[in-house]
Structure formats: structure tokens, C-alpha cells
Amino acid sequence: MPDLIASIVVYRSPLPALEKALFHLRQAGECAVAQGQLGAFKVVLVDNASGPEYRRALQDLIRRWRQSLRLELILSPANGGYGLGHNQVATQGGDFRLVLNPDVFLETKGLAAALEFLKEHPEVGVVVPRALDGQGQRAYLCKRYPSVLVLALRGFAPAWLRAPFRSLLAAYEMRDLNWDRAQFDLSLVSGCCLLVRGRVWRQTGGFDPQYFLYFEDFDFSLRARRIAKIAYLPDFQIVHLGGGAARKGIRHTIWFLRAAFRFFRQYGWRWIHPGD
Incomplete structure (x- = not known):
């Protein structure tokens, strides 16, 4: 039976959301095991030097969860960034790698569906989910190649200024595709939730640590698609609370x-204009 390693990187991340993420991850993992898609799974939390007070609270949380979840903790001596945090998690021998944000909640049956999908499609190396945001609205995790204008509008422009560029922004988010069905051979995908074959993760070397935060997922996508296809599966579902860079200060x-x-x-x- 294949095994899976899930990695979650935190830096002073809200613990109630993290605990909810662990709850949903445990349910999804147990469902995949029950359906024969996995033999075992474990979760590795990486704390990127959040400070002693946060670490004490995090360790208390882990002590509670170790009774019901195979859980490990890596305490980084310094904050080397999101990508480097995930790269610290060893994957030698791991059949699958699940990269997860601490504010992502998996739907119970979605992980099993994604693993079954990978079994049926050996050409696919990365699967991304259907996502809803914290308000229940669809979030578009698959993108076309960005343009400077698109990123500026999305990140910093008020709604009235974005309005004339609605079609440009929709093209970037690939809203013209039917997201109620599986999509293959994608170019760029969000790193908030990635199910990756272990061999693809190892061949790419994971995330490029030169990207401290942001765009490490796009860089990974472009390197991964040289090895295997990237696909979207609507039966693999998540809720992602998220939040844009500009709103974070x-x-x-x-x-x-x-x-x-x-x-x-x-x-x-x-x-x-965004690219293909």
C-alpha cells in the first residue's frame, strides 16, 4: 500500500485554524486508508521560528493530537521561508506528498478521490483541488502565465479600477474552462494544497528556497510540468481561508x-495580457 506525507508550515499561524486543518486532514487520511488508497499517512508540522510563546502553544496542541494522528514537529532555528520549510520534510521513499497551508480544510472524501485519480492517470504527477474561500465563494487555484498588469490589479487596485479589466482578470484565472470536470496539462497552480507524486517532488527538489514567500508555487509548477502533467480534480475539494499579500501589510x-x-x-x- 502506498504511503503519504503531509507537510504544513506555520509562522505564528492562528492555532484554531491549524487545529481545524488537522481535524479535516485526519478525517480525509482515515477515509483514504479505509478505501484502500493508502496504507499509512503522517503529518509533519514545520514551525518557522515563531518564537517561544507560540512554540509552547504549538507543542501543547501537538501533544493533544498525537493520540489520534501520526504527527511530527520540526522546529526551524530561523525563518527560511515557506518553500524551504516544506523542503525540510524528508520524502525519501514516500509515495505521495501533500503540501498544505495551515488554513486549508480538506473535504473528507476528496483525498481518496485524488489518490484514485492518480492511480487511473499515471501521466499526472500533481493534482490540485476545487477550492472555496472563507465566504463560500469559488477560488480559482489554476492560472495562466501572469502579466505585470494583472498582478498589479489583483494585488493593489480598488474594485472600481479593476472593473474595466474584468475580462483580463478572468482570463488569468482561466474562468473560461469548465471547472466541474477534470482538467489536464495545467501550467500554473496555487501551492495552498498540492498532492504530488513522491518521485515528482524528489526530481524537482521541491520548492526553490530563493522564493521566500509567494511565487514558489508557480516556479514549482513550471518545473514539475516538465516531468509530469498537472491536473485539476473537482472531487478533490477544500476550503481555503487565504488572504492577499496587500491585505497582510x-x-x-x-x-x-x-x-x-x-x-x-x-x-x-x-x-x-496573461499567457497560456
Whole structure:
């Protein structure tokens, strides 16, 4: 039976949301085991140097959850970023890797459905879910190649300024596709929830640690699709509370801008229209 390692990176992340994420992850993992899709699964939490008070609270949470979930904790000595945090989790021999944000809640049967999908489609190496945001609205996790204008509008423009560019923004979010059916050969996907074959994760080396926060998922997507297809499965469902960089303050805005510059410099600039 295949096994799965789920990794969650936290940096002062709200513990009530994390506890809810663990609850849903446990249910989804147990469902996958019961359906014969997994032999075993474990969860590895990586704390990116959140400070002693937070770590004490986190360790208390883990002590409670270890009674019902195979759970490990890695305490990073410094905050090396989101991608490096996930890369600390060893995957040698792991058949599948689940990359998960601490504010993502898996639907119970979705993980089993995604594993069955991977069994039926050996050409697929990465699966992304259907997502709802915290208000119950559909979130579009699959994207076309971004342009500078699109990122600026999404990140920083007020609603009245975005309105004339509605079609441009919709094209970036691939809203023209039918998201009630599986989609194959995607280019760019969000890293809030990624189910990855272990061999694909190992061949890519995981996330590029040069991306401290933001765009590490797009960079991973472009490297992973050289090895295997990236697919979307509507039966694999999540709720993602999320939140944009601009709404998180100036520090996140700076991280976002630095990562965007690195991404465009590495893969090529587009100014107005999103790419394929």
C-alpha cells in the first residue's frame, strides 16, 4: 500500500485554524486508508521560528493530537521561508506528498478521490483541488502565465479600477474552462494544497528556497510540468481561508514584489495580457 506525507508550515499561524486543518486532514487520511488508497499517512508540522510563546502553544496542541494522528514537529532555528520549510520534510521513499497551508480544510472524501485519480492517470504527477474561500465563494487555484498588469490589479487596485479589466482578470484565472470536470496539462497552480507524486517532488527538489514567500508555487509548477502533467480534480475539494499579500501589510507586499521580480526575470516578462 502506498504511503503519504503531509507537510504544513506555520509562522505564528492562528492555532484554531491549524487545529481545524488537522481535524479535516485526519478525517480525509482515515477515509483514504479505509478505501484502500493508502496504507499509512503522517503529518509533519514545520514551525518557522515563531518564537517561544507560540512554540509552547504549538507543542501543547501537538501533544493533544498525537493520540489520534501520526504527527511530527520540526522546529526551524530561523525563518527560511515557506518553500524551504516544506523542503525540510524528508520524502525519501514516500509515495505521495501533500503540501498544505495551515488554513486549508480538506473535504473528507476528496483525498481518496485524488489518490484514485492518480492511480487511473499515471501521466499526472500533481493534482490540485476545487477550492472555496472563507465566504463560500469559488477560488480559482489554476492560472495562466501572469502579466505585470494583472498582478498589479489583483494585488493593489480598488474594485472600481479593476472593473474595466474584468475580462483580463478572468482570463488569468482561466474562468473560461469548465471547472466541474477534470482538467489536464495545467501550467500554473496555487501551492495552498498540492498532492504530488513522491518521485515528482524528489526530481524537482521541491520548492526553490530563493522564493521566500509567494511565487514558489508557480516556479514549482513550471518545473514539475516538465516531468509530469498537472491536473485539476473537482472531487478533490477544500476550503481555503487565504488572504492577499496587500491585505497582510507592507512586509508581505515587499515579499510579493521581490518574488514577482524574480519570477519574471527567470521565466520572462509579460506586461498586459496573461499567457497560456
